[in-house]
Amino acid sequence: MKIYGVAVLSLCFLTGQLLGEWLGRMFDFNGNIGGVGFAMLLLIIFGDWMKRRGWIDTESESGIRFWSGMYIPVVVAMASTQHVKAALQGGWLAVVAGVGGTLFCFLLIPLLAPKRDHDRGSSNDKP
Amino acid sequence: MTSLLDSLLKYEMIIALLWVGLVMYVSHLISRYLTRNRMPGVAIAIGLGLFFAYFGGSKGVADHPLLAGMAVIGGSMMRDFSIVSTAMGASISEIRKAGGRAILSLFVGILAAFVFGVVSGLSMGYADPVSLATIGAGACTFIVGPVTGTALGASSEVIAISIATGVIKTIFVTILTPLLARRIGLDNPQTAMAYGGIIGTTSGVAAGLAATDARLVPYGALTATFYTGMGCLLCPSVLFFLLRALLA
Numbered sequence: 001m002k003i004y005g006v007a008v009l010s011l012c013f014l015t016g017q018l019l020g021e022w023l024g025r026m027f028d029f030n031g032n033i034g035g036v037g038f039a040m041l042l043l044i045i046f047g048d049w050m051k052r053r054g055w056i057d058t059e060s061e062s063g064i065r066f067w068s069g070m071y072i073p074v075v076v077a078m079a080s081t082q083h084v085k086a087a088l089q090g091g092w093l094a095v096v097a098g099v100g101g102t103l104f105c106f107l108l109i110p111l112l113a114p115k116r117d118h119d120r121g122s123s124n125d126k127p
Numbered sequence: 128m129t130s131l132l133d134s135l136l137k138y139e140m141i142i143a144l145l146w147v148g149l150v151m152y153v154s155h156l157i158s159r160y161l162t163r164n165r166m167p168g169v170a171i172a173i174g175l176g177l178f179f180a181y182f183g184g185s186k187g188v189a190d191h192p193l194l195a196g197m198a199v200i201g202g203s204m205m206r207d208f209s210i211v212s213t214a215m216g217a218s219i220s221e222i223r224k225a226g227g228r229a230i231l232s233l234f235v236g237i238l239a240a241f242v243f244g245v246v247s248g249l250s251m252g253y254a255d256p257v258s259l260a261t262i263g264a265g266a267c268t269f270i271v272g273p274v275t276g277t278a279l280g281a282s283s284e285v286i287a288i289s290i291a292t293g294v295i296k297t298i299f300v301t302i303l304t305p306l307l308a309r310r311i312g313l314d315n316p317q318t319a320m321a322y323g324g325i326i327g328t329t330s331g332v333a334a335g336l337a338a339t340d341a342r343l344v345p346y347g348a349l350t351a352t353f354y355t356g357m358g359c360l361l362c363p364s365v366l367f368f369l370l371r372a373l374l375a
Contacts, residue, residue, distance in 0.1 A: 013211050020278065020363075027368065032278040036207050037360025040214035044356070047215055067212035072169050073147045074209045077201030078273060079176030079290050080150075080194075081187040087287035088181070093251045093262065094288050098295030101243035101266040105325050106303065108239055109311045112232045112325065113318040 005056060005063030012043040136192060143196030150175055165338065169330040170297040173269060177291060185283060203277045210270060210355070217352045225320050229350050232324030233357050239325070240266040241366050244292065256371040258285045263370070264362035265289025266296065268328045271358035278363040297331035304335025313339060316346040323347035327354030 020035020027033065047064075050056045135142060154172035158164055162171075180187030189198035199205070222229065244266030248259045261281040265272025265288065272289025275281075281289075304313070304322075312318050313336075323332050323346065332351040336344045 009208070009212050009215075013208055016211070017207075023364065031280050032363070033367075034360045034364035035278060036210060036274050037356055037358075037364070039207075039211040040356035040359065043211055043214040044217050044219060048219055061215065064212050064215045067209050068215060071209040071213050072172070073144075073151060074200055074206050075270065076150055076172045076176045077143060077147050077197045078206050079173045079187075079201070079269075079287075079294075080147075080180050081183075081189045081198050081201045082177065082180050082287035082290065083185045083283035084177050084180040084187060084287050085184070087284035087291070090251070090284065090288045091291070093247060093253075094265075094291035094295055096251070097244045097247040097262060097266045098292045099299050100247060101240045101292075102296050102299045102303065102326070104243045105236055105239050106307055106311060108235060109313070109318070109322050109325055112228055112235060112321040113312050114228070114315075 002059060002063030002066070005060035005065075006067070008047065008050065008056065008060070009043065009064050009067065012046055013039045015039065016042050132193075136195075139194075139196030140199050141196070142193060143200050146194060146197065147200065150179075165301065165334075166298055167301055167330045167334040170294050170301070173290065173294050174298075177287065177294070180287070207274065207277075210274065210359070213352075214356055217356070221349055222353060225349060228317070229320045229324055232321040232350060233327075233353055236325035236327050236354065237267055237358050237361055238366070240296075240327070241362060245370060253285075254374070256367065256374050257281050259374075260362060260367040260370055261285050261289045262292065263366070264358065265292035267293070267358040267362065268355055269293025269297065270355050271362055274359045275362040275367070279367060293328065297328045300326055300328055300331030301334040301338070304331075305338040308339040313343070316343065319343040319346035320350045324350035324354065327351055327358065329355065 016039025017032065017035040019038045020032040023033040024031050047056065151172050154175055155168040157171050158166055158168035183190040186198055188194045241263040244263035245259045248262040253259055253262065257279045258281055260279060261272055261276035262285065264275035269290045272293050273286050276286040276289055313322055319336060326332050329348065329351045332347045333344055336347045
């Protein structure tokens with residue numbers, strides 16, 4: 001049943017958030033530290049483990065798939081409900097960080113790509 | 128007529144679902160016919176969302192009574208829940224096969240984007256660690272930014288900036304990838320995996336690789352899938368604390 005998958009997702013979500021809140025308190029900070037990340041990690045590990053045991057079938061998994069299909073629409077709704085008018089004076093910051101950060105990351109790709117003999121010189125001569 | 132429409136106001140969440148569906152549809156039409164699929168429909172849809180939010184107030188389009196349900200769908204609970212669900216597609220055995228270099232590329236990519244975002248924020252007058260971490264996370268992806276911002280308690284305008292940063296990154300990645308592919312040696316699966324891990328924004332990586340060499344898409348997507356999760360884990364925790372310690 002689809003709800004089984006959704007229930008597993010909910011369990012991972014709540015456990016992750018609890019971990020994030022607990023860490024926040026540990027570090028004396030009023031916030032959630034990495035809760036979403038922990039929840040994702042849990043779902044990857046726990047979901048993989050349950051699938052290998054055959055405890056999650058495709059029907060249950062489709063319950064989780066529905067929510068992951070709603071992810072972009074939810075993000076669109078989130079973007080639509082921000083205080084954009086106030087953010088506009090920081091608009092240049094978004095351009096600088098978005099464009100500059102992307103260029104910076106592109107420059108790093110050759111460092112982590114496997115070395116090849118025939119073009120060892122040309123792949124590293126970028127400024 | 129107005130009173131008839133007003134009777135629908137109690138179904139605010141359903142109206143919002145219809146509205147988001149329409150925005151997505153229009154964005155995909157724009158993507159297909161105006162940019163010939165060069166710009167991902169996802170990035171256009173989020174950009175369109177930000178554009179409409181400009182005409183609202185502090186809650187964006189949700190300030191309009193007919194679209195009040197957008198605040199429910201776009202709220203942090205629904206958002207975090209749907210983001211977590213995307214982890215189901217990621218498989219540990221696949222990333223293990225990809226090897227240490229692919230995993231290293233994730234850390235390098237997140238750290239590089241975060242640092243660049245923080246430095247940009249500092250240079251433009253932001254000084255508090257919460258806002259800076261949110262902008263740095265936005266330089267990772269349009270998801271890591273708002274997740275970090277909400278977790279740390281950033282203001283809505285800083286979150287909006289972080290979303291815009293991530294959207295600009297996605298669009299820029301899509302345009303830049305086919306142009307730079309040769310110079311960075313992006314013509315084999317290993318480099319595509321390193322590329323996906325360093326760049327991270329899934330829709331940008333998929334669209335950029337599709338425009339370069341469609342056979343490389345699954346390799347780039349493999350590492351990029353883990354990027355958002357790692358970003359949501361590292362940005363509001365280790366990276367935020369490092370930043371706060373450095374600024375203190």
